Amino acid sequence: MIRRILRKAPRRRAEGAIRIPVSPTGSGIPFDMFDHERTADAAANAHKLERLYHKGQKLAWNGKEVLAELVERHGGIDLTGPEREAIRAVFAVILWGELAAWKVSTDLATHLHDLEAKMAATSQAHDEARHFYVMHDYLELLGELPKSVGPATRDVLEGVLQADTLAKKLLGMQMMIEPMALTLFQVVRERRYDPVLADLLVFYERDEARHVALGILHLPAMLDAMTAPQAADLWAWQMRQYFAQFKMLHELKEHFAVLGVHPRDVLELGREKQILAAKLLMEELGYNLPIVELFRAYTDFRAEIEFPRDGESRRKRDRLRRAVRAVWSKGIGDVEGPLSTVAA
Numbered sequence: 001m002i003r004r005i006l007r008k009a010p011r012r013r014a015e016g017a018i019r020i021p022v023s024p025t026g027s028g029i030p031f032d033m034f035d036h037e038r039t040a041d042a043a044a045n046a047h048k049l050e051r052l053y054h055k056g057q058k059l060a061w062n063g064k065e066v067l068a069e070l071v072e073r074h075g076g077i078d079l080t081g082p083e084r085e086a087i088r089a090v091f092a093v094i095l096w097g098e099l100a101a102w103k104v105s106t107d108l109a110t111h112l113h114d115l116e117a118k119m120a121a122t123s124q125a126h127d128e129a130r131h132f133y134v135m136h137d138y139l140e141l142l143g144e145l146p147k148s149v150g151p152a153t154r155d156v157l158e159g160v161l162q163a164d165t166l167a168k169k170l171l172g173m174q175m176m177i178e179p180m181a182l183t184l185f186q187v188v189r190e191r192r193y194d195p196v197l198a199d200l201l202v203f204y205e206r207d208e209a210r211h212v213a214l215g216i217l218h219l220p221a222m223l224d225a226m227t228a229p230q231a232a233d234l235w236a237w238q239m240r241q242y243f244a245q246f247k248m249l250h251e252l253k254e255h256f257a258v259l260g261v262h263p264r265d266v267l268e269l270g271r272e273k274q275i276l277a278a279k280l281l282m283e284e285l286g287y288n289l290p291i292v293e294l295f296r297a298y299t300d301f302r303a304e305i306e307f308p309r310d311g312e313s314r315r316k317r318d319r320l321r322r323a324v325r326a327v328w329s330k331g332i333g334d335v336e337g338p339l340s341t342v343a344a
Contacts, residue, residue, distance in 0.1 A: 171234065179270060
């Protein structure tokens with residue numbers, strides 16, 4: 001679906017500052033929005049962004065009606081005991097993550113300069129509002145509503161919410177958090193712990209694919225306009241966000257165990273979704289990003305050390321050997337991966 005949306009989107013250079021801009025008029029209204037001339041390629045790219053907005057309108061679904069229909073179809077929510085609490089804990093991450101995504105997309109809709117990018121971000125804000133209230137309603141049906149998340153998960157979400165540039169917000173939400181959300185959706189949907197939730201997540205996944213497309217279409221212009229220090233700051237920030245995701249998985253691993261899911265499975269599927277998004281971004285840029293190679297090597301190495309599988313030695317020396325072997329056997333430059341398993 002993502003490839004169909006993004007096919008051959010041309011690049012253009014971004015106007016204005018990378019940091020969250022203030023209107024030059026001081027009024028908050030960007031009266032200079034249409035002052036710049038566009039090349040044919042830039043106009044075509046803008047048209048693709050505009051289509052994301054109209055596609056979002058066309059595919060919008062009524063969350064109240066969908067959830068009620070699914071509950072009726074399946075005779076209620078069929079989750080009891082430890083599995084019920086594990087789903088509640090894992091989807092607390094989704095609940096508050098959707099609110100964070102709503103806030104970030106609203107911020108992007110406010111501060112992105114170009115009309116079409118603002119439209120795409122506005123469409124996403126509408127989707128995220130629906131995702132948040134529907135997940136709120138679903139979790140209320142499970143019992144007590146989760147009032148917070150763990151400190152590691154909070155750090156991941158706050159890292160994007162408090163980012164000081166639009167590029168970081170767009171990269172963090174569309175290229176990192178959204179793919180991880182898609183990972184949790186896929187894992188839970190395929191295992192069908194609760195038929196109501198499994199069928200509901202189909203609607204979430206369809207929306208999230210469009211959100212990733214916004215990042216892939218608009219980030220190239222931002223990256224092209226950056227100085228070397230700005231780019232270095234962006235990639236350093238991205239790696240810190242990746243580090244934080246490992247802590248988040250540790251925080252959730254007991255709940256994954258109840259659901260019969262190994263954290264490595266979540267990590268590897270999430271990594272491949274993030275790499276797929278990065279590969280599509282590189283197609284738009286026309287060159288490779290070394291951060292992708294470092295990301296795969298780093299995640300393979302750290303996963304072997306921190307999340308050994310059942311039957312593998314827990315001895316530090318053995319884990320270190322497996323980690324080195326994992327990086328060496330795959331090659332740092334290999335970023336292909338099983339793409340057939342991650343297309344959303």
